[in-house]
Amino acid sequence: MQQNKHIEPKVTLVGAGPGDPDLITLKGIKAIQGADVILYDALVNKEILEHTKSTCTKIYVGKRAERLSTSQDYINKLMVDYALTYGHVVRLKGGDPFVFGRGGEELDYIRQFDIPTAVIPGISSSVGLTGLQQIPLTYRGISESFWVITGSTSDGRLSDDLYKAVHTNATVVVLMGYSKLQQIIALYQENGRGELPIALIQNGSLPTERVAVGTVDTILAEVHKNLLGVPAIIILGEVVSKHQSFNRLRNEIQLLEI
């Protein structure tokens, strides 16, 4: 084997999309086809790896990320080592690399070694899973914006942004926020928004997808009834009333009130 001959190191961050292996872009597929090494996350659908060439080295870095506190450092070093040794490294991440994917930190590290970088965006679950469920993030006369917020801040508190979002008409999407659901409900109720439509989507775009739709006041019962768990996204906003099961729900509530 010839060592390091004509090696052109490069790292490309690629968004794999929200779960369905067909929700990756053509550009993403082409990068994967050309990759010498792939480092992939827990949330990446394994079927996507079938696009790789036969000589591609595929390395799973998901479990490690959950176990070790130094995992991000370890992944950073792997990317650089593999790029210098083998050439084109594709860092394949669930959703989009820059939507809470720590893609920015990875680029900062790689650039220290003067290794060229590229980014191929992916369908963020915030946009994609709502879309598949036919919940419009924006709607003329109802919502002029959408605000995507992490439910999992580095120090474990609820993001300050949520305390501001509750006072706006923006459609709010909380990613990685399932464990904070009760806190989020309490926040919206304290601000008089108990009747706001809300939805949760678990395992979105996969055969195991589960959805709960209701209002801030009623959603916990729906979540329990439909046995939702992690990973799930939370959508808060009047646009959720456009979901096809919301009308049925509204009729049930009205019947109860008669």
Place this chain on the structure above:
Amino acid sequence: MQQNKHIEPKVTLVGAGPGDPDLITLKGIKAIQGADVILYDALVNKEILEHTKSTCTKIYVGKRAERLSTSQDYINKLMVDYALTYGHVVRLKGGDPFVFGRGGEELDYIRQFDIPTAVIPGISSSVGLTGLQQIPLTYRGISESFWVITGSTSDGRLSDDLYKAVHTNATVVVLMGYSKLQQIIALYQENGRGELPIALIQNGSLPTERVAVGTVDTILAEVHKNLLGVPAIIILGEVVSKHQSFNRLRNEIQLLEI
């Protein structure tokens, strides 16, 4: 020709992505391959239409949308008529169908006729064009959220959401806001945020892409120097300082100040 035999009407809204024809999803391509009729917008890259089967009827509804105030009604009627007459209609829209794409209104209209609907999400320019430029929408310790706001409200004013966004640490992305750039700059300056990094991206992901990076106080000069125009997206937030040309700019400013 056999008329209306075994016609199964269906309308699928498909996001074509931000411009580059490779930034559509595999799922979107498959829907296009199966379409009997395609209605496509001005911002859709024509190369994507090459995926259609030879019998597919392709109808451009972009220009009309700019000319006639009744255009949305007209497009709605076309979708329903074609679905009932020919079967599977794909409504192909730039970016994502629900990010200021009026996809929600179209679904509401189609459902009145009991025609099945589906949505295939696309790469929104808000996520995709920032990603390609390696501007991370979120970054640990810098930004816990991003907020996507229209610059073009139905009554021509600046969105109320922008007046709230200026008081947050969210990364703010304004779509269709180029004509409001001076108003947005003034708003941020009035709130003491003249030094906030800002970027504009025109014709993102295409060979004609142009980018301007600066601070709120300096961006107008950069926009003029780089001859930016519509369509452009605006990104405001500390994460813009991660763009590769921002450091060069910062050095230039420091040299001027010495």
